[in-house]
Amino acid sequence: xxxxxxxxxxxxxxFSPVNIIWCFVGVLLGTLVGVLPGIGPTATIxxxxxxxxxxxxxxxxxxxxxxxxxxxxxxxxxxxxxxLPGESSSAVTAVDGxxxxxxxxxxxxxxxxxxxxxFAGSVATLLLAMAAPPLASVAIRFGSPEYFALIVVGLLxxxxxxxxxxxxxxxxxxxxxVLATVGQDxxxxxxxxxxxxxxxxxxxxxxxxxxxxxxxAEIFRNLEDERGREVGVKHVTHLWLSREEFRRIAxxxxxxxxxxxxxxxxxxxxxxxxxxxxxxxxxxxxxHPEEFGHGAIEGVAGPESANNAAAQTSFIPLLTLxxxxxxxxxxxxxxxxxxxxxxxxxxxxxxxxxxxxxVASMWIGNVMLVILNLxxxxxxxxxxxxxxxxxxxxxxxxxxxxxxxxxxxxxxxYAVIVFGVLGYALIRCGCEPAPLLLGFVLGGLLEExxxxxxxxxxxxxxxxxxxxxxxxxxxxxxxxxxxxxxxxIRGKRDEVFAxxxx
Amino acid sequence: xxxxxxxxxxxxxxxxxxxxxxxIFFGSEARHYxxxxxxxxxxxxxxxxxxVLLLGLGIAIGLQYWRAHSDHQARPVPWRALVLVCLSLxxxxxxxxxxxxxxxxxxxxxxxxxxxxQNSFAAxxxxxxxxxxxxxxxxxxxxxxxxxxxxxxxxx
Numbered sequence: 001x002x003x004x005x006x007x008x009x010x011x012x013x014x015f016s017p018v019n020i021i022w023c024f025v026g027v028l029l030g031t032l033v034g035v036l037p038g039i040g041p042t043a044t045i046x047x048x049x050x051x052x053x054x055x056x057x058x059x060x061x062x063x064x065x066x067x068x069x070x071x072x073x074x075x076x077x078x079x080x081x082x083x084l085p086g087e088s089s090s091a092v093t094a095v096d097g098x099x100x101x102x103x104x105x106x107x108x109x110x111x112x113x114x115x116x117x118x119f120a121g122s123v124a125t126l127l128l129a130m131a132a133p134p135l136a137s138v139a140i141r142f143g144s145p146e147y148f149a150l151i152v153v154g155l156l157x158x159x160x161x162x163x164x165x166x167x168x169x170x171x172x173x174x175x176x177x178v179l180a181t182v183g184q185d186x187x188x189x190x191x192x193x194x195x196x197x198x199x200x201x202x203x204x205x206x207x208x209x210x211x212x213x214x215x216x217a218e219i220f221r222n223l224e225d226e227r228g229r230e231v232g233v234k235h236v237t238h239l240w241l242s243r244e245e246f247r248r249i250a251x252x253x254x255x256x257x258x259x260x261x262x263x264x265x266x267x268x269x270x271x272x273x274x275x276x277x278x279x280x281x282x283x284x285x286x287x288h289p290e291e292f293g294h295g296a297i298e299g300v301a302g303p304e305s306a307n308n309a310a311a312q313t314s315f316i317p318l319l320t321l322x323x324x325x326x327x328x329x330x331x332x333x334x335x336x337x338x339x340x341x342x343x344x345x346x347x348x349x350x351x352x353x354x355x356x357x358x359v360a361s362m363w364i365g366n367v368m369l370v371i372l373n374l375x376x377x378x379x380x381x382x383x384x385x386x387x388x389x390x391x392x393x394x395x396x397x398x399x400x401x402x403x404x405x406x407x408x409x410x411x412x413x414y415a416v417i418v419f420g421v422l423g424y425a426l427i428r429c430g431c432e433p434a435p436l437l438l439g440f441v442l443g444g445l446l447e448e449x450x451x452x453x454x455x456x457x458x459x460x461x462x463x464x465x466x467x468x469x470x471x472x473x474x475x476x477x478x479x480x481x482x483x484x485x486x487x488x489i490r491g492k493r494d495e496v497f498a499x500x501x502x
Numbered sequence: 503x504x505x506x507x508x509x510x511x512x513x514x515x516x517x518x519x520x521x522x523x524x525x526i527f528f529g530s531e532a533r534h535y536x537x538x539x540x541x542x543x544x545x546x547x548x549x550x551x552x553x554v555l556l557l558g559l560g561i562a563i564g565l566q567y568w569r570a571h572s573d574h575q576a577r578p579v580p581w582r583a584l585v586l587v588c589l590s591l592x593x594x595x596x597x598x599x600x601x602x603x604x605x606x607x608x609x610x611x612x613x614x615x616x617x618x619x620q621n622s623f624a625a626x627x628x629x630x631x632x633x634x635x636x637x638x639x640x641x642x643x644x645x646x647x648x649x650x651x652x653x654x655x656x657x658x
Contacts, residue, residue, distance in 0.1 A: 400590075
């Protein structure tokens with residue numbers, strides 16, 4: 001069978017000593033930043049991007065992916081032990097997980113989270129391996145009009161999934177698109193918005209933007225209100241489940257995995273939505289809904305599986321279409337480009353060992369994560385007692401070194417200041433940073449396909465409507481926008497995200 | 503005119519103002535670029551369209567301020583952190599070549615640490631010392647970064 005021989009190639013690549021080591025470093029770092037509140041995978045990957053220059057492409061991508069899904073595991077540990085989501089998607093886990101911990105069942109909660117995540121991660125990776133090649137073979141026939149329409153739809157979907165004001169999310173996307181036009185125009189060579197600065201000819205460095213709005217702005221946000229956090233649970237015991245508990249989590253894990261796998265493909269933080277949706281489903285279908293909010297094990301199992309499944313399947317749009325579904329994928333796209341590879345449908349056929357190596361490494365990474373997160377949980381608990389006031393100076397310094405070493409250029413560090421302050425101002429006023437980064441990364445592609453499509457059509461904008469695929473996609477985009485703006489749907493959205501505010 | 507309510511959050515006004523001023527800046531720059539003609543799309547078209555969109559969105563968001571809409575209470579702006587973090591990032595960009603990795607990390611970490619009111623001066627120095635050692639080990643010994651450990655200022 002084709003799939004088997006491909007997977008064999010993948011495991012051969014992923015099992016090489018170099019790749020195993022960096023996969024381990026990736027998931028270890030991922031767990032670390034997942035556990036520590038105040039620094040997420042986005043800022044971490046942005047900072048580490050420069051040092052992966054020297055790696056081979058497959059090694060670099062295995063490590064960076066490891067950081068991302070590793071953070072999903074680590075985030076739940078923090079949520080359960082100190083009721084603070086280490087990562088946005090584990091916000092729901094905090095609800096029942098923390099209640100379980102307070103009742104002395106932290107061990108069971110952690111085991112549930114780790115096992116559920118492992119199951120979901122493995123299944124979703126298999127799904128990725130099966131779904132990506134056929135999708136890519138469809139996508140390979142896409143021309144510029146189709147790509148243009150696809151990117152527009154992707155951007156619009158990401159708005160409808162964001163919580164908070166839709167207008168603001170739309171504004172952040174447009175701002176990101178504008179920022180992407182800075183630099184020398186690819187067709188005519190005209191310098192745009194460079195203000196006479198030589199450094200801006202190549203465009204704004206996206207690591208600077210990512211570190212600014214996700215790293216530095218986040219630190220300002222945390223320093224608004226300095227409270228010490230308390231680790232409620234010092235020692236974790238009973239890190240395993242009884243037969244009865246296994247029985248209780250089986251169905252929620254399955255449902256969470258299915259839900260997460262589907263929602264993860266959607267652009268704009270599908271993994272956050274997946275965990276919220278899974279929690280709602282479990283609460284509705286439970287025979288004891290009154291237990292939810294007071295330490296229901298199903299309330300940990302479902303959402304944790306969902307966000308991990310979504311973390312894996314969110315690689316699908318990137319690996320098949322070259323379109324990142326959210327900021328972390330945007331950074332991984334950046335890693336591809338830095339390595340001289342244009343991600344898209346051709347990668348699977350032209351560089352099979354790269355694609356299958358990444359897929360195989362996800363299984364290996366998930367196994368490592370279970371080992372890291374269950375027997376070694378004590379280490380992470382200790383780590384949680386490092387106070388934030390010692391942590392954020394380290395984050396700022398790492399950010400500065402990381403940005404500086406991309407080009408050995410002070411300009412990239414100054415750009416962090418600008419985007420840190422601008423990002424903080426916008427976030428403080430209720431805007432979300434993710435749409436901005438998504439717009440920035442997709443802006444170049446969007447403009448390129450728009451112009452190329454128009455050139456081929458001799459300047460006739462009707463090409464987007466005459467092409468059947470792009471017409472359908474654009475119609476979907478309009479529907480999404482209209483539906484998301486309808487008051488009844490808005491009410492539902494607010495309901496789904498309501499628990500996030502607490 | 504509605505009464506100005508001190509409790510009402512001005513967030514929408516601020517966001518609107520930020521978007522509008524950025525739209526005006528980018529829009530007025532982009533006017534000078536070629537919009538293109540015939541089958542060719544010039545370098546100016548995409549930015550001009552986006553600037554107009556951003557302007558429209560900025561106005562729409564700003565107008566929301568006048569709709570009844572209360573927001574939760576704002577937390578204080580951490581001015582001290584804003585100043586110190588930006589200053590230390592600026593210093594890093596400006597002086598890292600001359601000072602070298604270890605001294606610049608020490609200075610920047612110490613400055614940044616002081617932006618938390620919970621860090622005493624001594625605590626900041628300790629954090630800075632630990633970070634200098636750590637960064638030397640990770641970036642210089644581990645990753646072989648281009649920056650010298652100690653820069654030319656020290657005459658080494």
